[in-house]
Amino acid sequence: MTQLLLTTIINERFLNLDVSQYTSSVSAIHHRLEQSENEPTGWLNGPIAMDSQNLYPILTMADEIKKNAEVLIVIGVGGSYLGAKAVQEALTPYFQKNEDGIEVIYVGYNLSGSYMKQIIDSLQGKEFYVNVISKSGSTMESSLAFRVLRKYTVERYGEEGKERIIVTTDPEKGLLKEIADTRGYRRLEIPSNIGGRYSILTAVGLLPIAVVGVNIVELMEGAKKAALDLKEESLEKNEAYRYAMIRHALYTQGFRIELLASFEPALSYIHEWWKQLFGESEGKSRKGLFPAAVSYSADLHSLGQFVQEGSPILFETFLHFKEVSKDYSIPYTIANDDGLNYLSNRTFNEINSISKQGTVLAHAEGGVPIIQIEVEKLDAFHVGYLIYFFMKACAMSAYLLEVYPFDQPGVEAYKKKITELLIEESVAH
Structure with missing residues (x-):
């Protein structure tokens, strides 16, 4: 069974992607990752x-x-x-x-x-x-x-x-x-x-x-399955490499922000972890996509207007788990004073999924390139799979930018300045 499905909705005027132009570079990076001995890549296996x-x-x-x-x-x-x-x-x-x-x-x-x-x-x-x-x-x-x-x-x-x-x-x-x-x-x-x-x-x-x-045993089983699945060198078979390639292609087209979007509040810290992973790995040498995130539907009422009609500087990556463990049905009322009885045969998760579909279509029609990452179920196994998917994609993506994924030299700058100021203040007192 496919654990993760990657699809795209991209307006042709933004991207006419020839996969073959990435084949050799992806292959070289793949072998660099798999054969590295003195790099901090212990997470790979x-x-x-x-x-x-x-x-x-x-x-x-x-x-x-x-x-x-x-x-x-x-x-x-x-x-x-x-x-x-x-x-x-x-x-x-x-x-x-x-x-x-x-x-x-x-x-x-x-x-x-x-x-x-x-x-x-x-x-x-x-x-x-x-x-x-x-x-x-x-x-x-x-x-x-x-x-x-x-x-x-x-x-x-x-x-x-x-x-x-x-x-x-x-x-x-x-x-x-x-x-x-x-x-x-x-x-x-x-x-x-x-x-x-x-x-x-x-x-x-x-x-x-x-x-x-x-259950960390199940979490690691999911990550193990991803590690084995994503050993494929081929762009057609490796979803992590395809995601990295599409991100890079959009970057070369002038997009500068990737907006990770989801419709489940529980994923808000997945967003935060993803932002650090890609931000620290790619943001070097004046290069890199700025990783941002939104939690829908709440942010449809704050940033939705900008995404739909604002500056064309971003694309969206929608993260969606098809099956969430708990749900709640919409109740039927005789009065129907809110006019919502037409939804009484639905559940919140069903409506949430339809809201996601409608948002994707509206943003795509508004000219926003869309990447969709669909995962079967929100459980330990599939979260483990997703975590590994993002890490493998991030390493490939950074190397496509020709930056080193495993350091963060810019972080040391603020640490140094803070320490200098604290020492100066201590001496002054």
């Missing part, structure tokens, strides 16, 4: 190599946390939290804790004193664990949050507190590894050949995802 034996330590630790705590605090920024948060939001109930998991909350991705104070206040009287995630341990937002929370953990639990702190970091080096070794904190490893934004399918994402109650 990670799902294939991951089995129940590899997952056992993570599952065991997750069970311990669920047994002994009400809350897991995850400390991380960027790739150290967005992936886990994305899967949590996509696969757990909107308004109540999953029966198989506990509350997982995130800190260390902002510098808000109010947010930190409320986190600490919320932990009063609750049992908790802390999972700090960082490859280097030197990112300011996460490091400051960890300083606060390890102090609070010691105050609450004394010497036993070190058993409630789990460090996910580089296996061989880094400040966080040194702290863990010195303090006796337990460690999970971020493979040295996998960078942060490609690390969701490692302990970085898998421990929080397991704690919240999502």
Whole structure:
């Protein structure tokens, strides 16, 4: 069965795509990815190599946390939290804790004193664990949050507190590894050949995802299926490469913004993870599409006008899961005072799907190029498949732009300036 279907609706005046012009470059990039030995591409075959034996330590630790705590605090920024948060939001109930998991909350991705104070206040009287995630341990937002929370953990639990702190970091080096070794904190490893934004399918994402109650075995099975499916070199057979090719072709036609759109609120953090993945991977050397996202139908009433008739600088990628687990029927009323009885034989999900179809048609007729990514079901297996699909497509897309997908040199600029200002202020005081 096809796990993911990629289709396009593109006005011919924007794009007359000759697939053959990409064949040689895609083939060369494919072989570069598959044969790389000294690149941070461990994620490529990670799902294939991951089995129940590899997952056992993570599952065991997750069970311990669920047994002994009400809350897991995850400390991380960027790739150290967005992936886990994305899967949590996509696969757990909107308004109540999953029966198989506990509350997982995130800190260390902002510098808000109010947010930190409320986190600490919320932990009063609750049992908790802390999972700090960082490859280097030197990112300011996460490091400051960890300083606060390890102090609070010691105050609450004394010497036993070190058993409630789990460090996910580089296996061989880094400040966080040194702290863990010195303090006796337990460690999970971020493979040295996998960078942060490609690390969701490692302990970085898998421990929080397991704690919240999502089946990580099924998640990894979906990713494994994608890893095997997407080993195809052919553009006709590899949907990830086709997506990368279409994005690149539209970029060469002058489009500068890709708008990821979905009609399910649970996917909002999939959007956020996708934005970091493509933004940090492609935005270099004054190149790259700007990754933006909208959640419909809400954003049809805010940005819909611009998309339909505004500056022709963007194209849309619609993400749609055909089957969502829960639904609600439209009730019939005798009065019919709102005139909606004609919909009483429908469900919300059916109307949502039709709304998606209507929006796609309207935007396409308005001249907006459309890419559609349709996935069979919103469950752990298919979300795992989608995550791998996007990562493989992103690597190909960046190389088509002739930029390196696995670094983020521009991020260091703001870090350097902030540190300089903080040192200057400290000296002044």
